[in-house]
Amino acid sequence: MDAPHNTNPLYSMKKTPSQARSRATIDAILEAATRILIQFGYDKASTNKIAELAGVGIGSVYEYFPGKEAIFAEVRRREDYKLFELIMGRPEPETVRGLLELHIPIYLEFVRSNLVLHAALINDVPQFAVGQRELPFYRDYGPWLIDFLRLHQDELRPLDNIPLLAEFTNRVSRATIDNYVLHSPEQLADPQIELMLIDMLEHYLLKPADKQAMRD
Amino acid sequence: MDAPHNTNPLYSMKKTPSQARSRATIDAILEAATRILIQFGYDKASTNKIAELAGVGIGSVYEYFPGKEAIFAEVRRREDYKLFELIMGRPEPETVRGLLELHIPIYLEFVRSNLVLHAALINDVPQFAVGQRELPFYRDYGPWLIDFLRLHQDELRPLDNIPLLAEFTNRVSRATIDNYVLHSPEQLADPQIELMLIDMLEHYLLKPADKQAMRD
DNA sequence: GCATGATACGAGCTATCACTCAGGTTTAAT
DNA sequence: ATTAAACCTGAGTGATAGCTCGTATCATGC
Numbered sequence: 231m232d233a234p235h236n237t238n239p240l241y242s243m244k245k246t247p248s249q250a251r252s253r254a255t256i257d258a259i260l261e262a263a264t265r266i267l268i269q270f271g272y273d274k275a276s277t278n279k280i281a282e283l284a285g286v287g288i289g290s291v292y293e294y295f296p297g298k299e300a301i302f303a304e305v306r307r308r309e310d311y312k313l314f315e316l317i318m319g320r321p322e323p324e325t326v327r328g329l330l331e332l333h334i335p336i337y338l339e340f341v342r343s344n345l346v347l348h349a350a351l352i353n354d355v356p357q358f359a360v361g362q363r364e365l366p367f368y369r370d371y372g373p374w375l376i377d378f379l380r381l382h383q384d385e386l387r388p389l390d391n392i393p394l395l396a397e398f399t400n401r402v403s404r405a406t407i408d409n410y411v412l413h414s415p416e417q418l419a420d421p422q423i424e425l426m427l428i429d430m431l432e433h434y435l436l437k438p439a440d441k442q443a444m445r446d
Numbered sequence: 447m448d449a450p451h452n453t454n455p456l457y458s459m460k461k462t463p464s465q466a467r468s469r470a471t472i473d474a475i476l477e478a479a480t481r482i483l484i485q486f487g488y489d490k491a492s493t494n495k496i497a498e499l500a501g502v503g504i505g506s507v508y509e510y511f512p513g514k515e516a517i518f519a520e521v522r523r524r525e526d527y528k529l530f531e532l533i534m535g536r537p538e539p540e541t542v543r544g545l546l547e548l549h550i551p552i553y554l555e556f557v558r559s560n561l562v563l564h565a566a567l568i569n570d571v572p573q574f575a576v577g578q579r580e581l582p583f584y585r586d587y588g589p590w591l592i593d594f595l596r597l598h599q600d601e602l603r604p605l606d607n608i609p610l611l612a613e614f615t616n617r618v619s620r621a622t623i624d625n626y627v628l629h630s631p632e633q634l635a636d637p638q639i640e641l642m643l644i645d646m647l648e649h650y651l652l653k654p655a656d657k658q659a660m661r662d
Numbered sequence: 663g664c665a666t667g668a669t670a671c672g673a674g675c676t677a678t679c680a681c682t683c684a685g686g687t688t689t690a691a692t
Numbered sequence: 693a694t695t696a697a698a699c700c701t702g703a704g705t706g707a708t709a710g711c712t713c714g715t716a717t718c719a720t721g722c
Contacts, residue, residue, distance in 0.1 A: 247668090251719080252670090287672055288672065288673095288710095292710090357628075391638070394642075401622060401629075402621075405624065406617060406618050408625070414617075426614050431646075463698090465688090465689070465699075467689080467700095492678080494679070505700065508681065514680065
């Protein structure tokens with residue numbers, strides 16, 4: 231359940247709690263923060279309001295988080311970790327095409343399942359010093375994808391620099407979907423989007439022969 | 447020079463100035479706002495600081511802009527209009543491949559030319575009620591692209607729904623580049639990125655035959 | 663049972679900031 | 693020269709919000 235913690239003291243939690251009581255307090259704070267983020271957005275999510283909804287004193291908030299930003303950094307980290315577990319909880323695909331057809335729908339479903347929250351996390355909540363790359367998904371999925379593509383290199387068009395390619399395709403998927411979340415959330419319901427995205431990456435990555443073979 | 451104005455009274459300018467003096471005031475405000483946005487970010491860009499750097503009274507700011515958000519909405523609008531003019535100032539490409547090879551580098555160069563400003567506009571500055579779609583680039587380039595693709599339909603793979611396709615490719619380009627701006631600006635210098643993006647869209651859009659024909 | 667650290671509390675401090683307003687100055691038309 | 697409208701000013705206001713700190717309660721080891 232626990233996502234790995236960040237090391238930057240400004241954006242990570244202050245103490246690691248030892249009693250169950252305080253763990254409940256922390257969870258209440260994070261849940262309240264999430265609810266308020268969804269309902270009011272980051273700017274209007276004051277620490278006092280969070281404490282009130284969580285049913286804890288404002289002092290308790292600052293007992294565990296060095297500041298407002300750290301609260302939302304933790305919300306983001308836990309959300310990111312959920313995605314990581316969703317992806318890694320599935321059996322490893324047997325082909326590159328299988329990879330695209332599995333992981334892209336998972337991420338789409340993930341953002342669709344709580345559109346407002348993810349829109350806020352993408353756009354409202356500052357990224358602080360800790361970038362996307364330090365989060366579990368980016369940190370661990372990246373290397374995993376490189377290995378996967380190397381292993382299935384025979385399916386790919388002749389493309390050198392697999393690491394760069396892995397990062398690029400990962401980024402294109404994520405950036406495109408995030409862009410829909412922010413600017414055209416209504417279109418996310420359209421299954422065409424999913425198809426086009428998968429289709430595009432497939433045409434780019436795979437050998438024409440493989441594309442043919444997989445068609446039926 | 448003038449970008450078309452938004453109609454929402456909350457995010458558009460209050461008065462249209464009639465004297466040259468006031469036009470200079472407005473420009474000074476917008477330039478100061480831009481400089482402060484670059485140096486301090488949106489949150490720390492207070493209206494008082496903007497007025498001070500612009501060398502005008504804070505009252506003058508509210509003479510022309512209904513609020514802080516409207517100032518930055520105008521900054522964004524003018525920036526967006528610059529991109530629109532960059533794209534439309536070029537001769538119309540003769541092929542789809544020519545389109546990709548022209549417009550993607552233009553947008554890349556555009557964001558590279560002032561990375562911090564564009565990162566702030568993408569991420570810091572709220573999008574308000576007025577979405578990306580009301581800005582000149584999205585509003586006018588979208589339809590233009592649809593017409594262009596229709597005109598060059600013989601170069602494309604058999605793909606129905608050209609409007610959706612136009613919007614999709616446009617979005618993929620923009621989203622991917624914006625993602626690099628925000629999360630890996632250092633990689634924007636790498637010419638590989640440009641190549642991969644063009645190559646990917648080309649493989650997706652064009653007939654294999656055309657791809658072959660264009661190779662040498 | 664006692665002591666010590668962990669946990670919880672919340673009134674209030676400090677600082678910031680978007681914005682108003684009442685009055686001054688400049689411009690341009692008559 | 694007169695006047696009305698356009699333009700400009702900046703001290704002050706009201707509201708908000710992040711955070712501190714002195715105090716109180718609870719849990720646990722001995």
